[in-house]
Amino acid sequence: MQVKRHNLRVLFRTALPVAVAAGLVFPLLPCPAKAADEITPAEAVRLLTAGRTDRLNPRRHIFLDGDWEFRPERERIWIKAPVPGNWHNLPGMRGYTGTAEYRKTIAIPPTWNGDPWLVFGAVDYAARVVVNDRYVGFHEGGYTPFAFNIGHIVRPGQTATISLVVEDPGPGADIRGYPFDEIPHGKQSWYGNVSGPWQPVILEERARTHVRSLKITPDIRTSSVRLDVTLSQTPPAGRGLLLATVYAPRSAAPVARLQTDLTSSLTYSLTARIPGAELWSPDSPSLYTVNISIVTEDGAVVDQFADRFGMRSITAKDGRILLNGKPVFLSGALDQDFYPETDYTPPSEDFLRDQFLKAKKLGLNLLRCHIKIPDPLYLRLADEIGLLVWYELPNVGTLTPAARARLTTLMKEAAERDYNRPSLVIVSLFNESWGIDLSRPEQRKWLLSAFDTAQSLFGDRLIVDNSACAGNFHVKTDIEDFHAYFAVPDSAGRLREWLDEFAGRPAWTFSPHGDALRRGDEPLVVSEIGSWALPSLQNLLACHGGQEPWWFSTARGALRPEGVEDRFRQTGLDRVFGDFGRLARNTQEMQLLSFKHTVEEIRLRPAISGFVWTELTDLQWESNGLMDFCRNPKSVARIAPLLTGPRCVIIRPERRNVRPGEAVTVRLSVSNFGDPLDSTTFEWALEGFPDISGTLQATAPVPAASGGAAGEFSFVAPEVSSHRVARLAVRWLSGGRLLAQNYEDINILPGDGPLRLQVYVDPSVAGREQLDEWLRHSGATVVSAPFTADVAVTGKLTDDLIRWTAAGGRTLVLARDTSAFGEHPSPVRVSSRAEADMWGDWATVFTWFDRSPVFAGLNTRHQMLDWTFAAVIPDHILTGLPEAAWDDVECGMFAGWLHKGSAVVLRAGTENTRILITTLRVSEALGSDPVADRLMHNLLRRVSGPSFPVRARWDVLFGR
Numbered sequence: 001m002q003v004k005r006h007n008l009r010v011l012f013r014t015a016l017p018v019a020v021a022a023g024l025v026f027p028l029l030p031c032p033a034k035a036a037d038e039i040t041p042a043e044a045v046r047l048l049t050a051g052r053t054d055r056l057n058p059r060r061h062i063f064l065d066g067d068w069e070f071r072p073e074r075e076r077i078w079i080k081a082p083v084p085g086n087w088h089n090l091p092g093m094r095g096y097t098g099t100a101e102y103r104k105t106i107a108i109p110p111t112w113n114g115d116p117w118l119v120f121g122a123v124d125y126a127a128r129v130v131v132n133d134r135y136v137g138f139h140e141g142g143y144t145p146f147a148f149n150i151g152h153i154v155r156p157g158q159t160a161t162i163s164l165v166v167e168d169p170g171p172g173a174d175i176r177g178y179p180f181d182e183i184p185h186g187k188q189s190w191y192g193n194v195s196g197p198w199q200p201v202i203l204e205e206r207a208r209t210h211v212r213s214l215k216i217t218p219d220i221r222t223s224s225v226r227l228d229v230t231l232s233q234t235p236p237a238g239r240g241l242l243l244a245t246v247y248a249p250r251s252a253a254p255v256a257r258l259q260t261d262l263t264s265s266l267t268y269s270l271t272a273r274i275p276g277a278e279l280w281s282p283d284s285p286s287l288y289t290v291n292i293s294i295v296t297e298d299g300a301v302v303d304q305f306a307d308r309f310g311m312r313s314i315t316a317k318d319g320r321i322l323l324n325g326k327p328v329f330l331s332g333a334l335d336q337d338f339y340p341e342t343d344y345t346p347p348s349e350d351f352l353r354d355q356f357l358k359a360k361k362l363g364l365n366l367l368r369c370h371i372k373i374p375d376p377l378y379l380r381l382a383d384e385i386g387l388l389v390w391y392e393l394p395n396v397g398t399l400t401p402a403a404r405a406r407l408t409t410l411m412k413e414a415a416e417r418d419y420n421r422p423s424l425v426i427v428s429l430f431n432e433s434w435g436i437d438l439s440r441p442e443q444r445k446w447l448l449s450a451f452d453t454a455q456s457l458f459g460d461r462l463i464v465d466n467s468a469c470a471g472n473f474h475v476k477t478d479i480e481d482f483h484a485y486f487a488v489p490d491s492a493g494r495l496r497e498w499l500d501e502f503a504g505r506p507a508w509t510f511s512p513h514g515d516a517l518r519r520g521d522e523p524l525v526v527s528e529i530g531s532w533a534l535p536s537l538q539n540l541l542a543c544h545g546g547q548e549p550w551w552f553s554t555a556r557g558a559l560r561p562e563g564v565e566d567r568f569r570q571t572g573l574d575r576v577f578g579d580f581g582r583l584a585r586n587t588q589e590m591q592l593l594s595f596k597h598t599v600e601e602i603r604l605r606p607a608i609s610g611f612v613w614t615e616l617t618d619l620q621w622e623s624n625g626l627m628d629f630c631r632n633p634k635s636v637a638r639i640a641p642l643l644t645g646p647r648c649v650i651i652r653p654e655r656r657n658v659r660p661g662e663a664v665t666v667r668l669s670v671s672n673f674g675d676p677l678d679s680t681t682f683e684w685a686l687e688g689f690p691d692i693s694g695t696l697q698a699t700a701p702v703p704a705a706s707g708g709a710a711g712e713f714s715f716v717a718p719e720v721s722s723h724r725v726a727r728l729a730v731r732w733l734s735g736g737r738l739l740a741q742n743y744e745d746i747n748i749l750p751g752d753g754p755l756r757l758q759v760y761v762d763p764s765v766a767g768r769e770q771l772d773e774w775l776r777h778s779g780a781t782v783v784s785a786p787f788t789a790d791v792a793v794t795g796k797l798t799d800d801l802i803r804w805t806a807a808g809g810r811t812l813v814l815a816r817d818t819s820a821f822g823e824h825p826s827p828v829r830v831s832s833r834a835e836a837d838m839w840g841d842w843a844t845v846f847t848w849f850d851r852s853p854v855f856a857g858l859n860t861r862h863q864m865l866d867w868t869f870a871a872v873i874p875d876h877i878l879t880g881l882p883e884a885a886w887d888d889v890e891c892g893m894f895a896g897w898l899h900k901g902s903a904v905v906l907r908a909g910t911e912n913t914r915i916l917i918t919t920l921r922v923s924e925a926l927g928s929d930p931v932a933d934r935l936m937h938n939l940l941r942r943v944s945g946p947s948f949p950v951r952a953r954w955d956v957l958f959g960r
Contacts, residue, residue, distance in 0.1 A: 056307070056308065056380075057204070059204050059303070059304065060109070060112060061119075061204040061205065062202065063202055064104060064200075064201040065083055065084060066082070066083065067080040068082075068083045068102045069103040069104065070100065070102050072093070072098065072100040081196075083196075083200075084198050084200050085197070085345060086196060086345065087100055087166075087195045088193055088343075089343065095170070097169050097170035097173035097175065097193065097195070099165065099175075100166055100196065101166070102162075102165075102166065102196065102197065103161065103163050103164070104161070105160070105162075106159065106162065107158070107160075108158055108159070109156060109157075109205075110156050112156040114206050114208070115207075116149075116154065116156070116160075116203055116204070116205060117150065117203070117204045118131075118136070118150055118162065119145065119146075119203075120139070120164075120197060120199070121197070121198075121375065122143050122145060123142065123146075123198070123199075124194050124196065125141070125142045125169070125178060125183055125195070126140045126166065127164055128164075130162075131160050131161065131162055132160055133161075134153050136148045136153070140406075141184070142194070142394075143184065143373040143410060143413075144373070144410065145376075145413075147204075149206070164197060166196050168196070169183065170193040170195075171189045181403075182397070182398060182403040183396060184407060184410050185395070185397075187338075188394075191336075191343075191619060191620055194344045198345045199375050199376075206232075206303065207303040209235045209294060209302065210232045210303040211231060211232075211294065211305035212230045212232045213230045214227065214229055214230075214290070215227070215229075215230075215419055216228075217459060218311045220279060220311050221313075223274050223275055223276065223277045223311075224271055224273045225290075225309065225311070226269060227270045227290060227292070228267065228268075229244075229267065229269075231268075234264050234265070235263075236262070237262070238262070238297075240294065240295055240302075242259065242260050242262055242295075243258070243292070244256075244272065245257050245290070246274065246290050248278075249278055255274050256272035256273060256274060258270045258271075258272055274311065277311040278311065279311050279324045280311055280312040280324075280383075281323060282386040282387060283386065285310070285385060285422075286311070287310055288308065288309055288310070289306060289308050290307060290308075291305070292304065308380075309420050310383065312324055312422045313325065313460060314426075314461065314462060315460065316522060317521065318521050319522070319607065320523055321523045321610065326704070328610075329609060329673035329705075330366045330525060330609060330610025331363060331364050331366065331599075331611065331643075331645070332364060332388075332390070332527075333359065333367060333613045333615055333616035333626060334367075334528060334614045335367040336370045336372070336615060336617075337369050337370070337372050339351070340549070341544070344375075345375070346375055346377060349377060352377060355616075355617070355627075356382065356387055358627065358631065360385060360387065362637060362644065363640050363642075363645050364387070364640075364644055365386075366387065366389070366612070367382070367388070368389075368390040368392075368527065369392065370615075371392045371394050371434070372391065372392070372394055373393070373394065373418075374391065379421040380421070382421075382423035382424075383421055388425045390425065390426035390428065390464075390612075391426075391427060392427070392428035392431050392467065393411065393428065395430065395431060397434075399436045399443055399446070408450070411453060411457060424458075424461060428465075428466075428467045429450055429464065430447070430466040430467070431466070431467045432468065432472060433472035438472050438473065438475075438511070441513070444513065447465050447476075448476050451476050451477070467483070468483065469482065469483035469484070470483075473508065473509060473510050473512070473516075474510045474516065475510070475515065475516055477522060480505070480509055480522035480525070482502060482509055482525075482526065483528035484498055484502075484526065484528070485528070485614075485841040485842045486498070486841050487844055488593065488598055489594075489865075489870045489873065490873050491839060491841060492597060492870070495601060496601055499526075499601055500605070502526070502608070503608055504607075505520070505524070523609040524608045525612070527612045528614045529602075530594075530614030531590070532591065532843060532844035532896065533587045533844075534583070534587045534897070535628035535634075536628070537565070537584070538581060539628060540629065543629075548562070549620070551620040552621070554620070554621070555621040557896075557899060558896030558897065559621050560897060561621050564580070564898050567894075567899070567901070570883055571886050571889075572886035572887055572889060575850070576849075576863065577848075583848075585635065586846075586862045586863055588634045588635035590862075590866065591624075591636055591844075592636040592639060593867065595626075595640065596642075598611075599613075600643060600648070603643070603648050603650060603707065604650055604671070604707070617629060617631060623896075624844075626640065643742070645740065647671065647732070647739045647740040648742070649669070649739075649740045649741065650668070650670070650671070650742065651667075651668060651742055651744040652666070652667045653665070653666045653728070653744060656868070657746075657747045657930050658746065658930065659748070659749060659750065659930050660718060660719045662717050663717075664717055664746065665712060666713055666714070668696070668710045669709050670708070670710045670732060670740070672704060672706055674739075676704050677702040677739070679697075679701070679734070680697075680698040680702065680732060680733060681732075681734075682698065682730055682731065682732055682733070683731045683733065684728065684729065686715065686728050687728075687729055689718050689726065692718060694715075697711070698711055699711045719750075720748050720750055721750065722750065722857065723749045723858055723859040725859065725861060726745070726748055727744075727745055728745070729743045730743070745867070747868050747930075749930040749931065751930075752857075752933065752937045755779045755780040755937065756780075757781070757940060758780070758782075758788060758791075759775050759780050759789055759793060760783050760784070761775070761793050761794075762786075762794035762796070762798075764794055764795035765793055765795040766814065766816045766924060767923040767924045767926070768923075774933070777927075780940075786800075786804045786809060789809075791810045791811070791944050793811075794811060794813055795813070795814050795816055795820060796819060796820055796822060797811070797822055797958070805909065805915055806913055808912050809914075810914045810916075810943045810944050811914065811916070811943070812917075812940060812943050813915060814918060814922065815918065816876065817876065818830050820917075824958070827880050828880045828885070828906075828957045828958060829879050830876050830878060830919065831876065831879045832875065833874070833877055834875075836902070838893060838895060838900060843895055843896040845894070846864055846894060847873070847892070848891065849863055849865065849890065849905070850890045853938060853945065854891065855935075855938065857934055858934060865891075868931055869920075871925035871929040871931065872920045872925055872932050873920075873921065874919035876919040878902055878906055881901070881906075882952060882956070884952040885908075885952035888906055888907040888908065888952055889903045889906055889907075890907065891904040903917075904920060905917070905918045905920065907948060908952070908957050908958070909954040910954070911947075911950065914944075914950075922935050922936050923936070
């Protein structure tokens with residue numbers, strides 16, 4: 001068979017709709033060595049992927065998943081490509097944008113009686129389908145399904161060569177007619193383009209008159225369901241029946257049977273009563289099945305169509321989200337729905353099911369599928385397992401008229417595909433105003449219109465116009481949500497202040513331009529908040545074939561993993577932690593601490609109806625997941641269920657650090673999104689101290705969807721001989737039934753021995769008078785001049801003190817601002833964390849310490865500055881360290897993937913010329929915080945002690 005060669009791009013654009021009706025043949029690129037009509041059906045069938053079927057689909061069908069032939073435009077050689085898949089994962093195709101062709105030869109089963117249809121789950125971005133060199137159809141849009149009848153080209157028992165020609169632009173690589181900024185693309189601009197058929201392709205048998213769509217609308221108030229059926233073509237009037245059967249959950253028993261005569265109409269509406277219907281919820285994901293049959297007048301079934309649904313309702317009223325009429329607290333996680341090696345495509349149903357079960361084990365009830373419309377399998381499994389889903393339209397870059405039209409079409413197609421999914425409860429149109437300029441009145445006006453359109457399309461789902469963050473806002477929304485990130489414990493105070501303001505419904509969440517349609521009772525949700533935790537490199541590499549994945553080098557700044565093991569060694573972290581795995585586990589313990597405190601603070605504010613943690617799993621370099629990218633749970637999995645259920649108890653000791661014999665007062669608060677509670681009690685105990693325990697009656701009944709103070713108790717800190725981290729455990733009970741439990745760690749530190757030192761305190765020290773008093777109380781002698789002192793303590797390294805130190809003095813520098821090293825230019829500088837972008841509110845900054853003499857006697861659970869050190873967390877750091885100085889760092893800081901290394905405690909000088917510098921805020925907390933007391937003791941002993949190893953010369957560090 002002789003075939004002319006044609007440019008794919010030309011072929012892609014020239015086919016006209018009339019070509020289908022006319023049966024017009026389009027010459028294609030060269031076919032396989034054998035012509036399609038020379039391949040036997042047996043040979044062609046072997047090309048199909050064996051064994052996979054959609055168990056819900058009653059029509060005969062074959063998945064065409066597996067290897068297809070593939071080649072980009074202008075290439076002669078075909079290679080194998082998996083379908084579903086992303087062509088960027090093929091050899092040499094990373095970053096390719098433009099046109100490419102997929103090809104597969106199949107056989108139509110000879111036993112089929114109806115027309116064969118090609119059904120595509122999703123092809124990114126624009127697809128043109130040709131079968132046996134004849135044009136079949138075209139679809140634009142990378143997230144929704146489309147189907148074509150090929151019965152006019154090939155019949156049962158014959159073979160067909162399918163050609164799928166795909167065009168896809170990319171970031172900075174537009175294609176004529178499809179500028180990347182004007183098409184919905186979501187996070188592809190962050191994590192790599194997705195191109196080609198990333199969802200399954202199916203060959204399906206359909207009758208000429210078949211069910212085109214089924215729209216299922218449950219009504220739990222009347223315990224009924226409306227079935228709206230649309231047919232593919234008008235049937236002969238009076239020539240048959242449309243039958244509907246509804247089956248009970250987990251049963252083949254029908255609970256309703258309906259029928260209606262076929263007329264000349266395309267649409268039919270039937271209502272089925274389901275007395276005592278089981279409601280769908282995350283706790284009880286009961287799914288009904290409905291089967292629609294088209295039956296001829298002689299009783300032959302010519303088509304069947306089935307789907308599942310849940311009897312559930314979702315509304316927003318009086319500041320609450322109501323699931324089936326009851327308030328629900330959203331314990332959610334952001335899910336960007338990317339996967340190792342397969343990107344947008346779930347690796348398998350088992351993989352996705354396992355991920356969802358792990359999410360449930362974390363106590364989550366909602367996933368926010370981020371700026372992506374997921375594979376239908378995602379929603380079907382969420383239906384089965386019991387997870388609420390909030391998804392967002394993938395964003396465009398610029399809201400041009402063409403972009404608006406594409407978003408509107410996407411909205412309609414997504415609503416049609418997902419209308420029956422009970423798990424889908426919230427839909428966002430924009431995220432953080434990506435792709436829309438909210439400063440422009442006409443774009444805000446369009447957003448109002450789009451909101452109304454979405455409400456009309458998605459049934460009872462709650463619609464969010466723009467999931468907002470600082471710098472943008474809502475115009476009209478069903479949920480008043482907002483994003484904010486705070487490092488904990490470093491920025492715990494700012495977190496509490498922000499939550500207080502947000503819980504009070506501030507003006508800044510809505511448009512300041514006078515055009516906001518705010519009801520005033522929209523439920524409040526913190527829809528993005530989170531912190532990082534590094535993964536185990538061993539686990540990460542294991543699911544990437546033992547090699548560093550391609551994305552290690554794609555991110556910039558602190559987000560870039562490439563070279564992380566080199567930085568681990570260069571900054572002395574191998575000396576401190578031994579191996580990267582131990583460091584990663586320490587960062588995960590800090591994420592655990594952050595998650596616990598953040599969720600507790602949200603739940604302490606009853607006005608807030610939920611949170612979404614960023615995120616469920618890491619995505620490539622973005623390491624803020626509760627699981628890593630390979631779906632291995634991080635440390636937070638140990639405690640998450642304590643905080644994510646419908647009820648939660650929160651423990652707040654007045655102080656976390658105490659001395660033996662001091663009274664400890666503890667406040668208890670509760671959050672209840674379960675049934676009302678009349679009488680409850682608390683049992684509490686300090687683990688390791690059997691005599692310190694008790695019970696407490698709650699101060700008042702706890703209504704549903706409420707919370708607040710529930711009581712307080714006190715105990716005396718026990719005697720200990722060394723620092724003891726004692727866990728205070730609390731159980732909340734009702735009639736012996738456990739409602740919730742939680743814990744808080746209390747640090748009990750005994751006093752230090754007397755300081756037998758003469759100490760000079762320079763006037764530049766912050767809190768000098770407080771330090772003087774503390775020194776005297778600790779047994780030290782405060783002297784008036786450095787030349788009579790064992791140690792000089794200063795806030796500023798003056799020339800006089802440098803000369804004194806150079807002559808053999810010992811100087812402790814409490815560096816509290818950027819002037820600590822004087823006016824001279826210095827290679828090592830004191831920098832503000834704010835100016836250095838080292839507060840780590842999004843890409844977390846971790847502060848580590850060595851088990852050195854400075855931290856002697858502090859028996860913490862890990863080697864990061866946690867709540868134990870909350871009173872002394874620095875707001876300045878030492879930057880500009882040469883590599884040689886890292887051996888002299890006893891406490892340091894890094895951002896993200898071990899970037900921007902800086903010091904918090906640094907030795908300088910020589911064995912006999914000693915300078916110890918710290919930015920820890922110890923002097924302000926002396927006397928009130930025993931950890932600050934211990935650190936000050938240790939700092940003075942370190943700089944004056946028998947050993948003071950230094951590798952980097954102090955004159956090199958300070959330039960003098």
